[in-house]
Amino acid sequence: MNKIEIKDFNFFYGKNRVIRNFNLNIEANKITSIFGPANSGTTTLLCCLNRFCDLNNEARYSGDILIDGKSIFAPKVSVTALRRRVGMVFEVPTPLPMSIFDNVSYGLRLLHVKRKQRIPEIVEMSLRQAALWDEVKNRLNFPAASLSGGQQQRMCIARILALEPDVLLIDRACSGLDPISTAKIEGSLMRLKKQMTIVISPHNIQQANRISECVVFMQKGEWVEKITDFRI
Amino acid sequence: MNLNISEKIAKTVVWIASLGMFGVLTSIVAFILFKGLPAISWSFLTQMPEKMGREGGIASPIAGTFLVTVPAVLIAMPFGIGTAFYLAEYTKGGIITRAVRFSAESLAGIPSIVYGLFGFIFFVVKLNLGWSILSGSLTLAIMILPTIIRTSEVAISSVPKTYKEVSYSLGATKWQTIRLTVIPSAVRGIAIGVILAIGRCVSETAALILTAGSVLGMPDSLLSSGRTMAVHFYLLATEGISPERAFGTAALLIITVFFINVVANTLIERLFKRVGR
Numbered sequence: 001m002n003k004i005e006i007k008d009f010n011f012f013y014g015k016n017r018v019i020r021n022f023n024l025n026i027e028a029n030k031i032t033s034i035f036g037p038a039n040s041g042t043t044t045l046l047c048c049l050n051r052f053c054d055l056n057n058e059a060r061y062s063g064d065i066l067i068d069g070k071s072i073f074a075p076k077v078s079v080t081a082l083r084r085r086v087g088m089v090f091e092v093p094t095p096l097p098m099s100i101f102d103n104v105s106y107g108l109r110l111l112h113v114k115r116k117q118r119i120p121e122i123v124e125m126s127l128r129q130a131a132l133w134d135e136v137k138n139r140l141n142f143p144a145a146s147l148s149g150g151q152q153q154r155m156c157i158a159r160i161l162a163l164e165p166d167v168l169l170i171d172r173a174c175s176g177l178d179p180i181s182t183a184k185i186e187g188s189l190m191r192l193k194k195q196m197t198i199v200i201s202p203h204n205i206q207q208a209n210r211i212s213e214c215v216v217f218m219q220k221g222e223w224v225e226k227i228t229d230f231r232i
Numbered sequence: 233m234n235l236n237i238s239e240k241i242a243k244t245v246v247w248i249a250s251l252g253m254f255g256v257l258t259s260i261v262a263f264i265l266f267k268g269l270p271a272i273s274w275s276f277l278t279q280m281p282e283k284m285g286r287e288g289g290i291a292s293p294i295a296g297t298f299l300v301t302v303p304a305v306l307i308a309m310p311f312g313i314g315t316a317f318y319l320a321e322y323t324k325g326g327i328i329t330r331a332v333r334f335s336a337e338s339l340a341g342i343p344s345i346v347y348g349l350f351g352f353i354f355f356v357v358k359l360n361l362g363w364s365i366l367s368g369s370l371t372l373a374i375m376i377l378p379t380i381i382r383t384s385e386v387a388i389s390s391v392p393k394t395y396k397e398v399s400y401s402l403g404a405t406k407w408q409t410i411r412l413t414v415i416p417s418a419v420r421g422i423a424i425g426v427i428l429a430i431g432r433c434v435s436e437t438a439a440l441i442l443t444a445g446s447v448l449g450m451p452d453s454l455l456s457s458g459r460t461m462a463v464h465f466y467l468l469a470t471e472g473i474s475p476e477r478a479f480g481t482a483a484l485l486i487i488t489v490f491f492i493n494v495v496a497n498t499l500i501e502r503l504f505k506r507v508g509r
Contacts, residue, residue, distance in 0.1 A: 052401060057324060084403035094398045097417060106412070107402040159402065 003028035003167065003197040004049065009063035011044055011221075013056060018044045020221045022063070031189060031198045033208035033215045041221040042201040043091070046169045049199065050086035051079050067167065087160030091172040093152035095144035100136055103144045103155060107163040122162050129192060130158035131184040150181025157188065168198045175203035186211050261486060268483025271476045277484075281448050285464065286474050290481055292450045296458035297488070299365045299451055300444060301433040304372035308429060312380030313422060319381070320388035321410060340378035347375040348439030356443055366454040368444030372436060376429035383428065387421020388414060423500050431489050437466045461485050
């Protein structure tokens, strides 16, 4: 079943066309890797899937992206709701200047969750899913910046998992991390794919090989090849 | 030149510069406190001035300072901080934005006596408020606006872009992002601007002599004339009325500004306990 359908999609920053005539179907409950050399548009493509690109004033697009059969660019779509459904983890860990607990519960607090007592429960569950709970359970009130880089990145994953997204976008989230953190993150993703669709821009081809069922190659913004059952 | 030697020279130069600055600053404060503290006593703080300030205390200038400064800051803060948020977050940079920013920058450099003249013509005469605490407050509010706008805008725009991006990526609206991420990160910088503005109000003389007058009595409403400590000090010193009481007032001014700084900093520390830096 196709979760995401990208149709004749073009994307521009000003006059610069970053994505060219892109067509792709992404299947539900699988890990799809989008792989390409630097500046090939993989990050931009991920950013388009939750309309994060809208934040750039010069962004323009043509074509369409459908999630569950509905266009994400339709005028009625709530961008904030879309971004909760389609969560994004950035290349560089980005802790907010607050405690670990406040970081993970940030998205929940935006929702005015009335049942405040559920927040600690969801925070714990998210941190467990991101394989970080055991390392931080005794210091949830510590500043998030006191965590190591790998822990920060797992916290960022927990932060988005707290919102229970359908789709998880991971942009080179393991570049610059130690092998143990990388292994933990990859393990979490393998478990999470039962609940959600994961699109990752892996930082090397070995990672794509380890975790994903389907690899899409792109270059200079263009679709090159899609390989299912990928093994090197 | 040997790297070691240039390193030492650089270190010596900055050391001498900071030592010199520290020396000048402390000697000024020490001089005023040395001259002024003996004049300060409980009766000096609580009694009304007598014989044009030659005798008695400075109860009415203390009240005047408070009554002029508080409304001025309360009026200028919402407008100033609001404008700063507009400039830093809401505008994409057009003619209006540049005009607002340019006028704020220009207004910051105008001598206070010009504000005084404007306040005199507009508030005192045109709006018929007379020489009053209210005219003085309104004039000072306009005078401190540029300070608050500039410092707040710098504080707001120095919040890292990634914080905002993360907030948006978690489904926050613009206002939620500002409230939960931008304000807690920028509040210190904004507070520094407000403290500077309070300092300018407390130490202002020229603009106030033209708008609030210099009546020595205790002001009984915002519409009565009155003088602040700074004006009192200016008149005592320039007219040679009482150098001891002038220094007493000056010492109290310094203590007041110091006190405001400490209180404001503790308050911010309490309200926005910040973690993560």
